[in-house]
Amino acid sequence: MTMEGAMTLTEGPAAHARPVYQIDRLSKTYARNSLTALTDVKLTLHKGEFVSVVGSSGCGKSTLLKIMAGLLPPTKGRVVLEGRPVTGPRDDIGMMFQQATLLPWKTTLQNVLLPIEMRQGRSAAKAAIPRALDLLQLVGLGDFANVFPGELSGGMAQRASICRMLISNPAVLLLDEPFSALDELTRDFMNMELQRICAEQQATAFLVTHSLAEAVILSDRILVMKPRPGRIVEEIVIDLPRPRTLEMVNTPHFGDIVAHIRDLLGKEAFQ
C-alpha cells in the first residue's frame, strides 16, 4: 500500500526549523527487574513541531517521556534540550502525566498555581492568579477554581492539570496520554485547544497517545514504537495542511493514514 508521501521518511514541514530536542542512542534498563524498556532510541524535535508517539501498552512510551523530562536517568545515551543536556527537571519543560494527580488539600486554582509557588514562591503565585483563572476558563473550569479536587470528575481533574502544565509557559510540552480520561467531544475540543496553544506559543510538543485519530489530527510526525525492547520502528510524516480542523477526520486521506498506522501496529501489537 502506498500513500503519496504520507509515510515516507522525508522531512516534515517543521524540519527546517531549529532542532530543540536531540536524543541519541538512548537506552533504559530498569535496574529493579533488569527490564530493558528502551533501546537505541534516536529522535530530534524541531522548534514548533508537534510529534506523537504511538505503540502498544508497555512499549516504553512513558519511560521515554520521563527521561526526556529529566525525571528518570537513562542507562545509556544522551538527551539535549536547547543545546544543554537534560540532567534533571527543568522549568522550560512542561510535563503532563497519565494521571491528573491534583493535591486534594488544595483548591483547583491552588493546584494550577503549584509550579509557580514551588519555583518562585507565594507572592509570584499570587501574581499569577489572573492567568490561572484565564487558563481555567479556557478549559471550561471557570466555575470550579475554588473547589477541591475531590469534587471534580476525572476529566475535569485532567483539564485542571493541563492548566497546571501551561501556567509556567513551557517551551516544550511533554504529554503522556493527557486526554485519555475525557469524553470524545471534550477530547476533540481539547485537542483543538492544544493545537491553538502550541501554535500561539510556538511550543514544541511531544504527545503519547493511544488514539490514532488524535495522533494524526495533531501531529506533524508520528513515531511508531514496538515493544520488548522498546524502540522506534517507523516515522510517518503527516502532510495534512494546518490549521487542522475536526472535519479533516472525515476525509479519505485521513482515513488512509490511520489505516496505515493501524496496520503497522497490528502486526506486532499482540505478540
Added chain:
Amino acid sequence: MTLHPNLKDDDEDTLWVEHVALIDSIPRWVAMLGLAIVVIAIWDLATTRMGWVSPIILPSPSETLSDLIIVGNNLLSGGHMLTALWTTTRTVLWAFLIAMGIGFSLGILVGETKFGERAVMPYLVAIDTMPKVAFAPLFIAWLGFDIQSKVALAAFIATFPIVVSTAAGLYAASENERMLFKSIGASRLQTLIRLKLPTGLPYIFTGLKIASVGVMAGAITGEFLGGGKGFGALIRESASMLDTPRVFSFILYLSLLGLALFFFVAFVEKRLVFWNKSDRPGGVA
C-alpha cells in the same frame, strides 16, 4: 416536553428505595442509651437483686452512683482528688508533648532518610517489641518518685506508634505525586513539607490516637508502681482498702481524661485532614 410523559416525579413512581435493616435504623443516642440501660439492669440484677456477686468484688450500681457523686463533689470543690487528677493530667500532657516531639523527629528520620530506614528503624523495632512497662523501675531509679519518672514511662510508651505512623505516612505519597513534585522543581524539603507530610497526615493521626491511649496507660502504670500524688496512687490506695466502689468511680473519672485527649486529637484531625472523606462515622478510631 418530557421524554417520558408517564414517569412523573411522584413518590409512587419510585419503585426501588434503599432498604435499611431495623437494627441499622436505630438512632445513635437511642442505641447507646438502650445498651447502657440493658448493661446496668444486668449489673443491678447480679448484685443488689439476686446477690450473685459479692459487693466487695462488684459494687451495685446504686453504690457506685453514690460514690461517683461523692468523688464528683470532691473534684468540683477542689479537694485532694482534684489535685491528684491535675497531677495525672499534667503527666499525661507532658508525656504526650514529649512523645510527639521525639516521635515526629524519629519518624521523619526513618521515613525520609535511607540512614534512618537502614540503621535506626531496626533498633526501634527491637525496643518496641520489649514490654515497655518493665522499664518503669529504671525510670523511677533514674528520675525519682516525682512526676518525671511517670512522664518518662508514658512518653516512652507513646513514642513508638507516632514514629511508626509518621514514617508510614511519609511513604504514602504515590509515585505519580513524587514525579509531579520533581517535575515542577520542588526541593527535597519542599517535597517533604508540601507533599509527604500532608499526604501522611491521616496515618500520623492514627498513630497519635494510639499514642493518646498509650500515654494514659503509661501514666497510670507509673503511678501504680512509683507512688507519687497522682490518680493512680489514689486508685491503688482504695483498692488496698477493698473500697471497690471508690476504685470504680476513680476509673470512670479517669476515663473522662482519656476520652478528652482522644477526642481532642480526633477533632484536630477532622479540621486538618478535611479532604479525607474516608473517615469512619462518629470520629471513633
